[in-house]
Amino acid sequence: MxxxxxxxxxxxxxxxxxxxxxxxxxxxxxxxxxxxxxxxxxxxxxxxxxxxxxxxxxxxxxxxxxxxxxxxxxxxxxxxxxxxxxxxxxxxxxxxxxxxxxxxxxxxxxxxxxxxxxxxxxxxxxxxxxxxxxxxxxxxxxxxxxxxxxxxxxxxxxxxxxxxxxxxxxxxxxxxxxxxxxxxxxxxxxxxxxxxxxxxxxxxxxxxxxxxxxxxxxxxxxxxxxxxxPIIVSEIMENREEIRIPCKSLADALGSPSIWKSEVIYITYPSNSRPIYAAMIPLALSLASNLKMLVVSYKYPKESIYYLISKALDMMGLTEDEVKRLISIIEITSLNPFSTSLSSIAHYEISLAEGKDIVVFHGVDIPMVTFKLRRYIPALYNQINYLKNMGVQIVRMSSYINRVMDRVNASLSDIVFRFKPVMTESGRLGYRIYTWRRGYHAYIMDLNIFELCMREAGSIIKSRCIHNG
Ligand SMILES: Nc1ncnc2c1ncn2[C@@H]1O[C@H](COP(=O)(O)OP(=O)(O)OP(=O)(O)O)[C@@H](O)[C@H]1O
Ligand SMILES: [Mg+2]
The missing domain is CATH 3.40.50.300 (P-loop containing nucleotide triphosphate hydrolases)
Known part of the structure; x- marks a missing residue:
């Protein structure tokens, strides 16, 4: 029957x-x-x-x-x-x-x-x-x-x-x-x-x-x-769609003019210094290629994230008007990882990511220090693989809290950017940016090179802005 x-x-x-x-x-x-x-x-x-x-x-x-x-x-x-x-x-x-x-x-x-x-x-x-x-x-x-x-x-x-x-x-x-x-x-x-x-x-x-x-x-x-x-490992898709790296020295550091969408990016900085520069990386990648970006922050309310993004874009050379226009296409959500269960939040984020090209998780140190790693890692692992299969690029931004967490994040990522503070000649705090990409040599970049690079990305974004009206 x-x-x-x-x-x-x-x-x-x-x-x-x-x-x-x-x-x-x-x-x-x-x-x-x-x-x-x-x-x-x-x-x-x-x-x-x-x-x-x-x-x-x-x-x-x-x-x-x-x-x-x-x-x-x-x-x-x-x-x-x-x-x-x-x-x-x-x-x-x-x-x-x-x-x-x-x-x-x-x-x-x-x-x-x-x-x-x-x-x-x-x-x-x-x-x-x-x-x-x-x-x-x-x-x-x-x-x-x-x-x-x-x-x-x-x-x-x-x-x-x-x-x-x-x-x-x-x-x-x-x-x-x-x-x-x-x-x-x-x-x-x-x-x-x-x-x-x-x-x-x-x-x-x-x-x-x-x-x-x-x-x-x-x-x-x-x-x-x-x-x-849970996703079966053999069914994880490597999305080979290329995302252009919008400035030369960053492309040199990463060893090629573009990265793949399936490459997970981890950006880390000292917990007390929070460089605004870190935010420029996902902004440069998404805005220069017209990608739909979602920011999920575990730390700050939406307004603060808007403020940080505008500041970063301003430093990249964009005008106030351009910043306003660009910001309207970025979606921002602030989530309290403690108001809902671990599996609910991980899944809620997946459903938010539908139709997006790139999702930036900001402040991942917060849920990481809270949940038992034994439960957090499987949830994270499954989430990453889900997003990969959906063709979403993942960027995880985190303060450096401890070695274990840092290593977990790094090992789950394909590209790592590490902002290390250094004293400049003028006595100001500067940074050195260490980059690692799976399959390539590691690289160390000085902040002034990085800044130039981000201005270069800014001018590409600017021309796109003008082009798109
Ligand atoms: N709009 C909504 N958005 C999100 N969750 C909801 C919404 N409406 C209901 N829920 C959740 O869905 C749950 C399941 O509801 P549902 O009526 O399907 O359960 P049930 O097993 O049939 O319950 P019952 O034993 O009362 O018959 C509710 O407990 C509630 O937490
Ligand atoms: Mg019922």
Whole structure:
């Protein structure tokens, strides 16, 4: 029955990462159990699946026992799921059934609604509501389980059964249901440092090789549920798109006139000196090539970052007007790494980076000293690889705090710029810039050369400004 005919197009979860993990078992005639703790995202996942198929003209039926349709539709809007239109087009039907006293009545009621249309997806939210109305007798539960087991085959659809789990538990309310289901997904909450981390456990997916059991996910305003399975190293893409280095001495230092987009840049400076020069590197690279840049700062509010950028651009020789125009195309976000969990922030940043060419993380020493390296490094490693696969260039800027962190950052990068303070002849503090690039010789540049170089980059940016009006 799970065979796909032209009349019954394939079904998807609508979350590509999930499709690639369980897609083979996500076929007509299958029973999917979505179990989870209160507020863990069961309804969000089911609505996402419903909508993703409905927009492909495959009708979805959503049966609830407690939740009002209006409330569901309103809530879905905040998740970026517009359901009204699909409902008006007859592609999404909400049905609220009363909790019947008898199992026979209930099955009849469900039978009546599922026959109305050729549904591709049928959701029952949730089976706990049904079970609460039943006697505790094993016979009735078994009968219900059998009914659910045959329903997807009879209707040539996927049946999604939502099941509520008490916190701290992952035992399903119908004991045998795990064995008859084709897919079992469990949504969990974990509290770390008082913050919520969400995980999806794929307990079972018939016919799919499963190596990853637990995946972090987030639920994001207007974007819905997003999932990030760890990237397999052999699948990391080296984006060979070239980014021109907009001045000669920097190109000499790095050994070629351009760098690749997949090269991760680490810029470090002493914690007490914070040279404005450090900010010029990503500015020069992105603005001279018209790249879309996002700055994520863990340290300063947006306004302060704007100020620093304008100051750097001013030193690169750009006029006030030009600075104003350039700044409007740079996106800046300030994030407090402690207000949300580690996996949430790492994933939130990935979603912010969508459509950007270059992302600058400013003040990475802050999250690095806070989280246990054992947990921080895997999150960072996965994030870097995700961004690489998205074709985003990564720049990480950090004060030098300690050797371990510095080495971790350097080892995860392809290009390192190290600003070292030196005393100049006039007695002022100057810098020497040490550069390392994987596969090239190391290089030491004096500040006056670097400054000239950045003015050269500035004039390229200027001409681009004039050119672009
Ligand atoms: N607009 C939103 N942006 C971000 N997160 C949201 C938004 N709306 C809801 N959430 C989060 O999504 C979580 C999951 O909600 P959902 O209703 O899908 O969970 P559930 O498992 O069905 O809960 P319940 O056990 O109450 O049925 C909520 O706890 C909330 O933290
Ligand atoms: Mg719910």
């Amino acid at each position: 799970s065979a796909t005919t032209p009349d019954s197009p394939t079904l998807i979860t609508g979350i590509p990462e999930l499709d690639s993990l369980i897609g083979r078992s996500f076929t007509r005639g299958s029973m999917v159990v979505v179990a989870g703790h209160p507020g863990s995202g069961k309804t969000t996942l089911a609505l996402t699946i419903c909508r993703s198929n409905a927009v492909r003209q495959i009708p979805c039926l959503y049966i609830t026992f407690q939740e009002d349709k209006d409330k569901l539709v309103r809530y879905a809007k905040f998740l970026g799921l517009n359901l009204d239109e699909l409902e008006a087009m007859g592609l999404l039907d909400f049905v609220k059934l009363p909790v019947s006293a008898s199992i026979g009545d209930l099955i009849e009621e469900i039978g009546n609604v599922v026959r109305r249309k050729n549904y591709g997806i049928i959701v029952i939210d949730s089976i706990n509501a049904i079970l609460a109305g039943l006697e505790r007798s094993g016979v009735e539960r078994l009968y219900l389980q059998n009914y659910f087991y045959t329903l997807p085959t009879l209707t040539n659809s996927i049946l999604i059964l939502i099941s509520e789990l008490p916190l701290e538990s992952d035992i399903l309310p119908i004991a045998g249901i795990e064995f008859v289901a084709d897919i079992v997904v469990i949504l969990k909450h974990k509290i770390r440092r008082g913050l919520i981390e969400r995980y999806m456990e794929i307990r079972k997916a018939r016919g799919n090789p499963l190596s990853i059991a637990e995946l972090p996910f987030i639920i994001e305003e207007f974007k819905g549920l997003k999932l990030w399975p």
